[in-house]
Each structure stands twice: as structure tokens, then as C-alpha cells.
Amino acid sequence: MGRRPCCSKLGLNRGAWTNLEDKILTAYIKVHGEGDWYNLPKLAGLNRCGKSCRLRWVNYLRPDIKRGSISQDEEDLIIKMHKLLGNRWSIIAGRLPGRTDNEIKNYWNTTLRKKLSEAPNRNNDSINPKTKRKRSIPALEPNNKVNNSNTKNIVKSHTVEPIKTKAFRFTSRVQKLPALFQFPTPCTDKWGQFSEKEFILNHGSTMDKDQTSQESGDLIIDSCYCKGQQINEDLMIKAPSTTTHDANSPSLDDHDQHVSENNWIMASSNIINNDHFSNIGDELGELDFKSLECFLDLDKE
DNA sequence: AAACCAATCAACCGCATGAAA
DNA sequence: ATTTCATGCGGTTGATTGGTT
Numbered sequence: 001m002g003r004r005p006c007c008s009k010l011g012l013n014r015g016a017w018t019n020l021e022d023k024i025l026t027a028y029i030k031v032h033g034e035g036d037w038y039n040l041p042k043l044a045g046l047n048r049c050g051k052s053c054r055l056r057w058v059n060y061l062r063p064d065i066k067r068g069s070i071s072q073d074e075e076d077l078i079i080k081m082h083k084l085l086g087n088r089w090s091i092i093a094g095r096l097p098g099r100t101d102n103e104i105k106n107y108w109n110t111t112l113r114k115k116l117s118e119a120p121n122r123n124n125d126s127i128n129p130k131t132k133r134k135r136s137i138p139a140l141e142p143n144n145k146v147n148n149s150n151t152k153n154i155v156k157s158h159t160v161e162p163i164k165t166k167a168f169r170f171t172s173r174v175q176k177l178p179a180l181f182q183f184p185t186p187c188t189d190k191w192g193q194f195s196e197k198e199f200i201l202n203h204g205s206t207m208d209k210d211q212t213s214q215e216s217g218d219l220i221i222d223s224c225y226c227k228g229q230q231i232n233e234d235l236m237i238k239a240p241s242t243t244t245h246d247a248n249s250p251s252l253d254d255h256d257q258h259v260s261e262n263n264w265i266m267a268s269s270n271i272i273n274n275d276h277f278s279n280i281g282d283e284l285g286e287l288d289f290k291s292l293e294c295f296l297d298l299d300k301e
Numbered sequence: 302a303a304a305c306c307a308a309t310c311a312a313c314c315g316c317a318t319g320a321a322a
Numbered sequence: 323a324t325t326t327c328a329t330g331c332g333g334t335t336g337a338t339t340g341g342t343t
Contacts, residue, residue, distance in 0.1 A: 016311075016337080038328060054329075055312065090331060105332070106310050114308095 013047045017056050021046060025053055026061050059100045066098025070107055078104060078112060 013021070028044035034057065036043075037050035046053060059065075070078070074096055081092040089101035089108075096104065 014313075036328085050328085051314090051330095052312075058330095059311075087332065101331075102311075109333095110309055 012041075012049050012052075014052070017060075021048065022056070022061060025057060029057060029061075055102075059102045064098055065100065070099075070111075074099070075112065078108065079116070082108065082112075 017025075024044055024046055028040065028046075032040075032043070037054040040046075040050055040053050041048045044053075048056075077095060078092060081088075081095055085091055087105075089105045093099050093101040093104045
């Protein structure tokens with residue numbers, strides 16, 4: 001079977017979306033919900049490919065998209081998560097309610113990448129004699145043309161190798177946890193003790209080992225694999241200020257809602273603070289994770 | 302005012318993945 | 323076990339915007 005021809009070959013619309021297209025897509029999804037992207041354009045009456053519709057919805061039209069610039073807290077979170085996970089934009093975005101992977105990726109490539117690469121090299125803040133402007137990153141590499149891909153190598157040299165830890169991403173398509181995942185000793189939260197079959201997710205929900213999670217891009221970091229490493233709560237990073245709650249989760253009162261917003265920290269801390277890992281102290285950046293193995297959606301190689 | 306350049310970000314592309322057949 | 327289908331992800335592109343000369 002060959003690849004299905006892309007939208008340009010099917011004579012479909014490409015490029016910027018019009019207001020009308022946005023309205024049609026939004027209205028259709030409001031009635032029929034997300035999914036079946038392949039058939040959606042036909043059913044909704046859009047002359048677009050499904051992929052394009054999905055992207056438009058996910059990155060722009062979704063009602064829970066947070067507008068406005070990235071806050072300092074969010075930026076810190078992105079930096080820490082990137083250090084931890086590398087270019088796992090969807091997972092990073094999963095920690096930032098209302099932000100999309102595309103947005104995070106763009107923010108990294110345009111703002112943070114530059115910031116981080118300049119930070120240790122303040123002496124390199126030279127001025128381009130022609131433009132009288134501060135040199136951008138690509139200009140630091142005179143042999144390279146200015147484009148995103150050429151900045152890759154530059155950034156590489158400034159970026160710490162991503163910390164490898166055991167983490168799993170949960171998407172709506174994930175049905176079962178990898179067999180090798182073993183939950184640490186039973187831990188508790190505000191609501192009592194979790195069974196050993198449950199895994200703590202953020203947003204205050206739990207997940208049965210055998211059930212599907214609707215949490216997209218959710219992440220569990222398994223402290224079992226942080227053998228003897230000292231980890232403090234900074235590793236688990238501050239929860240973003242707003243949190244969308246899983247519709248399937250029990251409703252929460254005001255107090256519990258607050259608890260829920262911080263559940264990611266609490267739940268993670270409960271893991272980290274269990275009997276195996278009571279040593280608290282180091283900052284994230286000082287941790288030696290080199291001995292850890294990468295289990296990000298992968299089994300051992 | 303025009304030209305140039307850098308920055309930004311929406312959108313596209315190809316590939317990987319997993320479910321279903 | 324293999325193939326097909328549908329979706330998601332990350333890298334890249336290109337249009338637009340804004341600042342400078």
C-alpha cells in the first residue's frame with residue numbers, strides 16, 4: 001500500500017485558514033466531537049485534509065487553548081522539562097494546560113534556545129556591524145545560512161544531554177502499561193492509600209493498570225529507576241496555575257479543587273518520598289542522571 | 302518610503318506507532 | 323504474522339510582522 005496522497009495532490013485547500021473554515025470546523029466538532037479526522041472534512045463540508053483539520057483544532061481552535069505570552073513559571077517548567085526529556089514537546093505541553101506542543105516547540109526554537117545559548121556566553125553578545133544589531137544565533141556561525149536547522153548544532157553544544165529517566169506517556173490510545181512498569185510501594189495522598197494497581201496521574205485522577213487513560217500526553221516518572229539518586233520536589237516541577245480536570249474524575253469542592261491543582265506535585269512527591277527515596281536535597285541541574293535508563297515509551301534496547 | 306533583515310508562528314511534511322482487519 | 327488505516331509527533335518551511343537602515 002502506498003502513502004495516501006497529501007492534500008495538495010487531492011486539490012484541497014492549503015495554507016492559512018479562513019474565518020469561515022474555522023467556524024465550520026468548530027461547529028462540527030462541537031456537535032460531533034473530535035476524532036475520525038480522515039472523514040471529518042467530508043462530513044463537515046471542508047475542502048481540507050483531515051490532518052490539516054486536526055492541526056487547526058488542536059493548535060488553534062480548541063476552547064481550552066491559553067492565549068497570551070508564556071509566563072515565567074511556564075518558561076521555567078519548559079526548561080526543566082526539556083532538560084529532563086529533550087524534544088518531547090507533546091509531553092512537555094501536557095504539563096502546561098492550554099499550551100500546545102507546537103507552541104512550546106516554537107517558543108523553544110525562537111526564544112528559549114537563544115536565551116539558553118547566550119546565557120553562558122555573554123561576551124559573545126557582539127553587534128553585527130552591518131545591521132548594528134546584536135548577532136542572532138545563526139550569525140554566530142558565519143558559514144551557515146540562516147535557518148532553523150542550522151541552529152541545531154549550535155544549540156546542541158549548549159544543551160545538556162537530556163536526563164534519561166523512566167517515564168511513560170499516556171494517550172487515549174494507550175490501553176495498558178508496559179509490563180515492566182512496577183509501581184513502588186503503596187503510597188498515599190489526601191484521599192487515602194492507592195491500591196498497588198493504581199498509578200497516580202496529575203489532575204487528581206488515578207488510573208487502573210488495565211484501563212485506558214484519556215489523559216493525553218500524561219507522564220509518570222518512576223522513581224524506582226532513580227536508584228539511590230537524590231531527588232527533591234524540584235524534579236517534579238511546579239504545577240501550572242490552571243488545570244483542566246478529567247471529566248471522568250469525581251467532582252471536587254473548592255478545597256479539593258485546590259488540592260487537585262497541586263496534585264501533580266503531591267502525587268509525585270508521594271512517590272519520591274516513599275521509603276525507597278527519602279533523600280531530598282539536590283537541585284535538578286546537579287543531579288547525576290547518567291546512570292538512569294531511558295524508558296520513554298521504549299522498552300530496554 | 303523602500304529595502305532589508307530577523308523574529309515569530311501557523312501550517313505542512315514525512316515518519317512512527319498502534320489498532321483493526 | 324502481515325497489511326492497512328488512522329492518528330500523533332517532531333522537524334521544517336514559509337508567510338507575516340516589526341524594527342532598522
